[in-house]
Amino acid sequence: MSAIPQLVALSAFVYALVILVVVLAYVPPFVAWSVWLYRLLLAAYPARFRNEYGQAMVQLFRDTVREEYRRRGLRGLLVVWLRTLADFTVSVIRQHRDKPVEVSSESVLLRDLWQQWRQFGSVALSATTFSALYGWHLLRLFFRRAVLVWATLTVIAFGIWLVSFFDSMCLLRMRASRIDIGGGMVRILHADFVGDPITEEQWQRDVQARRKKYPTLGDVLQSKPKPWEIRFIRDIPGAVVVQLKADRKTPAILRPYKEWWLILPFFPVPMLLLLGTVRAYRRRRAVSGQAMQSA
Amino acid sequence: MVPLDSGRQVSLSPPEFQILLALADGEKHGYGIMQEVGTRTAGRTRMGPGTLYGAIKRMLRAGLLEEAEERLDPKLDDQRRRYYRLTDAGRRLAVAEAERMAELVREAYDKRLLTKRLILGRVGG
Numbered sequence: 498m499s500a501i502p503q504l505v506a507l508s509a510f511v512y513a514l515v516i517l518v519v520v521l522a523y524v525p526p527f528v529a530w531s532v533w534l535y536r537l538l539l540a541a542y543p544a545r546f547r548n549e550y551g552q553a554m555v556q557l558f559r560d561t562v563r564e565e566y567r568r569r570g571l572r573g574l575l576v577v578w579l580r581t582l583a584d585f586t587v588s589v590i591r592q593h594r595d596k597p598v599e600v601s602s603e604s605v606l607l608r609d610l611w612q613q614w615r616q617f618g619s620v621a622l623s624a625t626t627f628s629a630l631y632g633w634h635l636l637r638l639f640f641r642r643a644v645l646v647w648a649t650l651t652v653i654a655f656g657i658w659l660v661s662f663f664d665s666m667c668l669l670r671m672r673a674s675r676i677d678i679g680g681g682m683v684r685i686l687h688a689d690f691v692g693d694p695i696t697e698e699q700w701q702r703d704v705q706a707r708r709k710k711y712p713t714l715g716d717v718l719q720s721k722p723k724p725w726e727i728r729f730i731r732d733i734p735g736a737v738v739v740q741l742k743a744d745r746k747t748p749a750i751l752r753p754y755k756e757w758w759l760i761l762p763f764f765p766v767p768m769l770l771l772l773g774t775v776r777a778y779r780r781r782r783a784v785s786g787q788a789m790q791s792a
Numbered sequence: 793m794v795p796l797d798s799g800r801q802v803s804l805s806p807p808e809f810q811i812l813l814a815l816a817d818g819e820k821h822g823y824g825i826m827q828e829v830g831t832r833t834a835g836r837t838r839m840g841p842g843t844l845y846g847a848i849k850r851m852l853r854a855g856l857l858e859e860a861e862e863r864l865d866p867k868l869d870d871q872r873r874r875y876y877r878l879t880d881a882g883r884r885l886a887v888a889e890a891e892r893m894a895e896l897v898r899e900a901y902d903k904r905l906l907t908k909r910l911i912l913g914r915v916g917g
Contacts, residue, residue: 546849550848550849553873554822554841556871557845581840583840584842585842588840591840591846599853690795
């Protein structure tokens, strides 16, 4: 009874071996090895490109190798490999350069956080160094002049909040079904480009006015000034495909339409700081009042 | 940059124009395109798999090509192959690009950079 699985495995092995021998008898091993090696090289391409065209590329390479090997033997094979390696190097770099970056709301958030960190990283480093050097003095200042510290923090927090608020209302305003960035494809339902912070109502009015002025999206995109070089537009059901030549170094320009109320949850931070300022101010007044009385 | 419809401008790279030319007389698969380009240019232009399918990807996205039905090529083997053909936009673009090149050749001829014999000889094969 227990020998049956072993027999099945042995039969499968022998069967596979026979197939391998038959295949190798008809296909020169050099061709098979070349194809195997090329298949390995395909791993260097972006996954999406590989999944879409990998099989066809292997097929094309195999046909070329087989033909050259038949005509010129190993010399032909070597020439094909040299040409293929040059083509491989260039096309891998190009495909990675053109690789679209899919932007989900999560990745936008992470990217924004990273950019904020890059933007304010030097400030944070300076603050840390300053704190390390003068931390004790800061603590003393905090206990003696708490109102000043609270008030400064409040002003900074309000400033950051306001910047974030206006930041959410400008840049590229788009309602996007999917966005790919990087000189690649931008698939959008509708897009409108604004340079200044505007409200939702203003934006809608602007869109309506532009729609009257420019009946098709092509007309809109031909208008000036344009934020990017727009190379191609295609209307497909439910979406518009636009190819943009955009600068990868400033991806913050391209982002899905962000609702202004998303900033609201962060509003309590400056409010709490303001509350702290008021309380510190009252405490200080009470302490100074007691000091006056005791004097 | 070649204008197509209103608001549409498409620029073609040399491999892309070669692919449009190769497909001008009918559907072909990748290896067929490569062979046609190699034969037509007497081996001067050779496209590897990466360049060819990179260009095909861009042209499919731009709506210049479309995929035909996947099928066997009786001349090669029993594997199914993806065939490609020109769209109307692709054909119009190929015509526009060829006209642009013909205009350049005419200008070169007017400026005595080319002789009629050379042009006709090349055209005649």
